[in-house]
Amino acid sequence: MDILNPMTYDAEEDRLRERTKYSQMDKHLIPMEFQQQPVSTGTTIVAVEYDGGVIIGADTRTSSGTFVMNRFTDKLTPLTDRIFCLRSGSAADTQAIAQVVQYQLDFLSAEMNEPPLVRIAANCVRRLIYQYRDDFVAGMIVAGWDKKLGGQVYSCPLGGLLVRQPVTLGGSGSTYIWGYLDNNYRPNMTKQECFDFVLKGITLAITRDGSSGGCARLAIINKDGVERVDVLGNDLPKVFDL
Amino acid sequence: MSGLAFEQPAGGFVFDNCRRNEILLNNGALPGKIHKTGTTIAAVTYKDGVVIAADSRCTAGNIIFDDNVLKIHRLSDNIYALGAGTSADCDFQTRLLESQLELLKLNQDRQVRVATAVRKIQQHLFRYQGYLGAYLIIVGVDVTGSHIATVHPHGSIAFLPFIASGSGGYTSLSVIEDRFKENMTEDEAKQLVRDALYASTTTDLYSGSKINMFVLTKEKLDKFLPYEIVAVRTDKQADYTLAKGTTEVLSTNVKKIEFDIVNEKVKSTTGSNEAMELA
Numbered sequence: 001m002d003i004l005n006p007m008t009y010d011a012e013e014d015r016l017r018e019r020t021k022y023s024q025m026d027k028h029l030i031p032m033e034f035q036q037q038p039v040s041t042g043t044t045i046v047a048v049e050y051d052g053g054v055i056i057g058a059d060t061r062t063s064s065g066t067f068v069m070n071r072f073t074d075k076l077t078p079l080t081d082r083i084f085c086l087r088s089g090s091a092a093d094t095q096a097i098a099q100v101v102q103y104q105l106d107f108l109s110a111e112m113n114e115p116p117l118v119r120i121a122a123n124c125v126r127r128l129i130y131q132y133r134d135d136f137v138a139g140m141i142v143a144g145w146d147k148k149l150g151g152q153v154y155s156c157p158l159g160g161l162l163v164r165q166p167v168t169l170g171g172s173g174s175t176y177i178w179g180y181l182d183n184n185y186r187p188n189m190t191k192q193e194c195f196d197f198v199l200k201g202i203t204l205a206i207t208r209d210g211s212s213g214g215c216a217r218l219a220i221i222n223k224d225g226v227e228r229v230d231v232l233g234n235d236l237p238k239v240f241d242l
Numbered sequence: 243m244s245g246l247a248f249e250q251p252a253g254g255f256v257f258d259n260c261r262r263n264e265i266l267l268n269n270g271a272l273p274g275k276i277h278k279t280g281t282t283i284a285a286v287t288y289k290d291g292v293v294i295a296a297d298s299r300c301t302a303g304n305i306i307f308d309d310n311v312l313k314i315h316r317l318s319d320n321i322y323a324l325g326a327g328t329s330a331d332c333d334f335q336t337r338l339l340e341s342q343l344e345l346l347k348l349n350q351d352r353q354v355r356v357a358t359a360v361r362k363i364q365q366h367l368f369r370y371q372g373y374l375g376a377y378l379i380i381v382g383v384d385v386t387g388s389h390i391a392t393v394h395p396h397g398s399i400a401f402l403p404f405i406a407s408g409s410g411g412y413t414s415l416s417v418i419e420d421r422f423k424e425n426m427t428e429d430e431a432k433q434l435v436r437d438a439l440y441a442s443t444t445t446d447l448y449s450g451s452k453i454n455m456f457v458l459t460k461e462k463l464d465k466f467l468p469y470e471i472v473a474v475r476t477d478k479q480a481d482y483t484l485a486k487g488t489t490e491v492l493s494t495n496v497k498k499i500e501f502d503i504v505n506e507k508v509k510s511t512t513g514s515n516e517a518m519e520l521a
Contacts, residue, residue, distance in 0.1 A: 062400065067412070069392075070400045091398035096368050099361075135371075 042211025043075060044173030045086035046201050047143040047153040048185070049166050050194045053222030054143040054151040057198040058086050059173065059206050060214035071214045076228075080105050082221055083121045083144030088171035089137040089158070097128050097138055118144040122154035122162055130160025141170050145221050173205035173212035180204055195220065195229075196237075203236045255373060280448020281313060282410030283324035284438050285381045285390045286418060287403050288431035291459030292381045292388050295435045295469065296324050297410070297443050298452040309451045312467070318343045318354045319463075321382030322456060326408035327395065328375035335376050339363050356382035356389040360399055368397030379405050383460050410442030410449035417441045428457065436470060443472045 042063055047056040058075040061068055075087045077098045085101070087094035101124045105116045122142035129138055143153040155161070155168045167185050169177060180201055189197065195218065202216040216231045280301055285294040296313035299306055315323045315336035321343070325332025339362060343354045360380050367374055378393040392405045404422050406414035417438040426434070436453060443450040452468035 062398075064394075069394075070402065072402075073400065090396065092368055092372075092394065092396035095364070095398055099365075 042173075042209075043088045043171035044177070044202055044205035044209060044212040045075060045088050045141055045170040046174075046177075046198045047086060047141045047168055048189075048194045048198055049143075049151045049153050050189060050191050052151060052191070053145050053220060054153055055191070055194045055198050055218065055220050056084055056086055056141070056143045056153075057202050057216055057218040058171075059202055059212040060217055061212055062091055063211055068213070073214075074217060076217055076219050078102075078226075079121050079125075079142070080109065080116060080144070082115060082146065082223075082226070083118050083142065084219060084221060084226070085121075085125060086141040086143070086170060088139045093136045093138045094140060097125060097136070097140065100128060101125050115146065117146045117148055118142065118152040118154065119149075119164075122156060122164075126156045126160055126162040129156055129158070133158070133160050139170050141168055143221065145223055147223075151222065169201070171212070173202075173209035176208040177201045177205045191220070199231060200237055203239055206236070207239050207241065255370070280410070280446065281326040281408035282406070282414055282439055282442040282446060282449040283313060283326050283379055283408050284406040284411070284414045284418065284435055285324065285379050285404065286422065286426075286431050286435050287388055287390055288426040288428060290388075290428065291383050291457065292390055293428070293431040293435045293455065293457050294322060294324055294379070294381050294390075295439045295453055295455040297439060297449040297472075298454055298468070299443075299448065299450045300329070301448050306451070312454060314454060314456055316340060317359055317380070318347065318382070320353055320384055320458070321356055321359050321380065322458065323359075324379040324381070324407070325376060326379075326411070327377040331374045331376040332378065335363065335366070335374060336378070339366075353384055355384040355386065356380060356391065357386075360391045360393060360401075363393055364397050364399050367393065367395055370395075372396040377407050379407055381458065383458055388458070388460075406438060406442075408442075408449065410446035413442035413445050414438040432457065432469075440470070440472060 043059055043061065045056075045058045047054060056076060060072045060075070062070040062073045077085050077087060079085050079098065079101055083105070085098055087098065101121065104124050105121055108116050108120070121144065125140050125142055129136055129140070137158065139158050140156045141153065142156060143151075145151050152164060153166065153168055154164050155170065157170070166187060167181065169181060184197060198218060199216055206212045206214070206216070215233050216236060218229045218231065220227045220229070280299070281297060283294075283296045285292060294314065298309065298311050298313065300308040300311045311329075313325055313332075315325060315332070317323050317336060317340050323336045323339070325336060339359060342362060343359055346358070347354045359382065363378065363380065367376065372395045375395050376393070377395065379390060380393060381390040382388070389401055390403075390405055391399050391401045392407060393399050403424070404418050406418060415438075418434060421434050421437075432455065435455065439453045443453065450472055453470045453472060455466040455469035457464040457466075
């Protein structure tokens with residue numbers, strides 16, 4: 001790991017391709033036309049806090065190399081009633097992490113007799129990613145609402161970092177919208193402004209990133225519950241297309 | 243305590259040969275090519291249940307090894323799996339899953355759910371990190387409705403309304419994408435899947451021969467083995483049997499071969515099946 005040049009989300013795709021040393025043999029044994037790339041959710045994921053909750057969103061494309069395996073994926077995976085995780089990186093790794101953390105939080109909420117805190121959920125995810133950092137390719141965002149601190153967004157990227165941020169992006173498509181975020185995000189936006197911000201961000205990333213596409217799936221999480229909104233392809237906000 | 247402790251073999255794969263292979267590769271020794279079997283498998287949900295179909299060709303290089311392979315595996319009375327990828331892995335993993343589901347069904351005294359089968363095979367394949375090359379489509383009808391799911395060797399799953407997989411999967415998928423609608427009738431669904439398989443069996447070299455189809459609903463399981471034979475073998479154009487005397491006999495040599503009777507077995511062809519051993 002190079003300290004001066006840490007891994008960015010771009011590098012996710014490269015890591016995924018040269019998966020492990022042992023499968024180098026596959027290139028020689030299996031004829032070219034049958035070689036399949038591992039399934040990745042090269043993706044765009046966005047999460048933002050607002051007063052009273054969080055708004056999260058993702059695109060819906062899962063690809064295997066150049067082939068789109070699933071054009072209506074659900075990358076917003078519930079960990080508990082009020083806590084969701086957004087998955088980017090390897091589809092298999094992130095699904096496995098989400099399943100394990102779901103179980104851990106379910107067990108914890110039975111022990112504590114109260115719904116788990118968002119920070120605890122994020123820590124469970126972070127712990128798994130950090131422990132298997134050399135094997136997993138998983139960049140996840142954990143966002144939700146709890147009684148103690150309200151709406152929170154935590155970022156758990158590739159190496160096993162855990163950091164709370166008011167707004168965060170993830171996935172290969174996020175590189176194209178950091179500028180949009182810097183220009184358009186202001187603290188203390190209303191719920192509708194945050195929703196439009198997330199939706200526009202995903203749309204812009206879908207327009208420019210090859211690994212992101214399809215529709216946009218959003219969710220609004222607050223104390224009253226989770227409201228899921230699927231914005232289909234032709235309903236996405238209009239972007240000037242060259 | 244002296245003496246050697248018995249070493250329990252560690253579970254999972256042993257990768258020692260991979261290092262040897264890498265060294266060989268670096269020294270220029272080319273490995274032999276493996277033979278891919280190639281497949282088309284497709285599944286579609288319709289109003290009452292699911293329609294699944296697979297081709298039946300197994301190839302070794304350019305030769306059709308087996309013309310009549312069944313790529314549809316039973317997991318439970320209401321759950322079936324279609325397998326693409328390494329056929330040994332598909333066969334054995336589905337067989338393993340089948341026995342696990344049977345035990346689960348007896349244990350819980352209920353019909354097994356599709357989601358259970360999918361979760362079990364997903365976690366199993368994830369443990370092997372993609373080395374079990376089984377691209378499966380798990381389909382079934384249970385109390386919660388009809389479902390189809392695709393499972394990839396690394397352990398990722400997706401529940402979708404229609405799926406096509408295998409070397410001819412892309413072709414099938416484009417046919418299904420064109421004509422799929424929600425809540426089709428059984429005939430529409432069968433026709434759609436048949437057309438999808440027909441497209442890939444005629445365009446993909448590694449798929450073909452027969453189209454096998456199953457229709458699975460809450461009440462019934464219809465098996466069409468085969469549903470259609472895509473490339474029907476035509477009759478021979480001429481009579482190729484040779485008349486006696488075509489080959490001229492130049493000389494004849496009759497020799498007695500000396501032999502000893504080592505063991506004699508008398509077997510009755512009718513009635514009892516027991517063989518009597520003598521000497």
